[in-house]
Amino acid sequence: MPGFDDVTASATRIAPFVHRTPVITSRSLDEWLGCTAFVKAEHLQRVGAFKFRGATNAVQSLSEDDARRGVAAHSSGNHAAALALAAATRGIRCDIVMPKDAHAVKLQAVGRYGARITLSERTVESREATLRRVVEETGAVEVHPFDNVDVIAGAGTAMLELCDAVDGLDVVVTPVGGGGLSSGTCIAAHGIDPSIRVLGGEPARADDAARSLATGTRQPPLPPTTIADGLLTGLSERTFAILREHLDAIVTVGEDEIVAAMRVVWERTKQLVEPSAAVAFAAARKASLDGARVGIICSGGNVDLDALPWAAGDA
Amino acid sequence: MPGFDDVTASATRIAPFVHRTPVITSRSLDEWLGCTAFVKAEHLQRVGAFKFRGATNAVQSLSEDDARRGVAAHSSGNHAAALALAAATRGIRCDIVMPKDAHAVKLQAVGRYGARITLSERTVESREATLRRVVEETGAVEVHPFDNVDVIAGAGTAMLELCDAVDGLDVVVTPVGGGGLSSGTCIAAHGIDPSIRVLGGEPARADDAARSLATGTRQPPLPPTTIADGLLTGLSERTFAILREHLDAIVTVGEDEIVAAMRVVWERTKQLVEPSAAVAFAAARKASLDGARVGIICSGGNVDLDALPWAAGDA
Secondary structure, eight states, X not given: XXXXXXXXXXXXXXXXXXXXXXXXXXXXXXXXXXXXXXXXXXXXXXXXXXXXXXXXXXXXXXXXXXHHHOEEEEOSSHHHHHHHHHHHHHTOOEEEEEETTSOHHHHHHHHHTTOEEEEEOSSHHHHXXXXXXXXXXXXXXXXXXXXXXXXXXXXXXXXXXXXXXXXXXXXXXXXXXXXXXXXXXXXXXXXXOTTXXXXXXXXXXXXXXXXXXXXXXXOOOOOOOOSOTTSOSOOOHHXXXXXXXXXXXXXXXXXXXXXXXXXXXXXXXXXXXXXXXXXXXXXXXXXXXXXXXEEEEEOXXXXXXXXXXXXXXXX | OXXXXXHHHHHHHHTTTSOOOOEEOOHHHHHHHTSEEEEEEGGGSGGGBTHHHHHHHHHHHSOHHHHXXXXXXXXXXXXXXXXXXXXXXXXXXXXXXXXXXXXXXXXXXXXXXXXXXXXXXXXXXXXXXXXXXXXXXXXXXXXXXXXXXXHHHHHHHHXXXXXXXXXXXXXXXXXXXXXXXXXXXXXXXXXXXXXXXEEXXXXXXXXXXXXXXXHTSOOOOOOOOXXXXXXXXXXXXXXXXXXXXXXXXXXXXXXXXXXHHHHHHHHHHOBOOOHHHXXXXXXXXXXXXXXXXXXXXXXXXXOOTTSOTTHHHHO
């Protein structure tokens, strides 16, 4: 289990490689949210997502011997690009398993950073089997996108920076997918001030974390049907345990609420945030945090501009 | 004619009311542009556009007697919202003439700031006649969107701040519409360092400034057919004279180049910039400014999200 010391050590380790992202405020966004928001702009992080923090921490934590083996992961999302760039930054080999039907833009992004891509079928079984084969062949170290102490500690550094920049936060809100970002944020927040309330935002259509916390037993994810495509994964035993200990509540939001939040953030802050990040904004609004000082971890900005959710109805 | 002193005086006058916008840099944007760019982020200015600087300077420069008369303008774009908020900030009356077919979002924005809206027909003649009637009825002071010394001086303050934040700029690029922003930028740039090259970006489909400078005679604007809807207006005698004296060149860009630039800026910087602002990026790329340190005045971020230029082909 990662602790607060791991987060602070991670911050020092990754500082030379990551952007210290700005904190964005907006009066008109506050009006919409009903609170005073401090947006940690991880969509402006390298590769456009907080994932670069954890991937960099994992890669930079490797011993020389392990680094020589290279790293590997299966991912069709931000973790793939993050790990590829983190490996390139250390000059080591990176293997990424991606499903055949991954978006061309995502394949290109990973390829641009010099990672070797192996295609799999779309199913989780095929992805995992393909990754096992790649790891056997190459001897690479697997870096899981969230079920990894270094990745969680790295993710927590965003909250560390936010608390450094903003005093007296009452609440912090993050999106919840596999639980890496929310776990890291919990550990960082409560290491700094145990009174900070930590809320998770989760799509109602992918509410396994909410159900897991409500029942006290880890629940499997439903078939993925949400626009927030970074939040499809279920919790691991590790992230479930961390969230049970630290998280105050999960706020589930519908697809309409996610799309509305995304559009409001775009219009009022001129920042391109992705649907998964918009979940945190939607949850903050829904939680009615009257007048509170609220940190929002804006997880990423990688949007498919050819498939915007409001295009169908209005174009 | 406004001089450098007017720009510096304006900067002091408007400082309490405007955002000191950040300067954005991006390695991957630089790769695309072929130079080292420093983006003055006026899309993050209040009302989402640099126009708030000039409008605020004009409103705050009014004598008490004139202020009591209120201000008026005809505009369907960023100047309307800018003048409305500038007037509200001083607590004075504002009348805006807008064409009947103006976008509902723009009407709402102006209304939200408390301005009184009078609708006109779409033609320039109708807008001007309606404005004359409003001014006669109310006694308001007309604040022209660009043919106004205070507005031009106010617009120049963005360049002043950019030079304050970034040393050794070789070039600065602005979009050119009526010439207010480009004139203010010229005056500020050459007041600071006469060796800074100032380039204007103009849509090829609205290239009256390029033709005016090429022929030495002010040319009327063509019928407006560009996506860069903030750049439809022709120069005034005043802005034409300033640009003739100061501007190094105008780079005209096609619609495809504007759309491509807008999309690249969105994807690589996660910043929502409007088509008129994208013209400056497209021009900077086209000018092949190899290795130069290039300021780009990113004029605004008010985008119609229901009518994105790439939606038609791909959605």
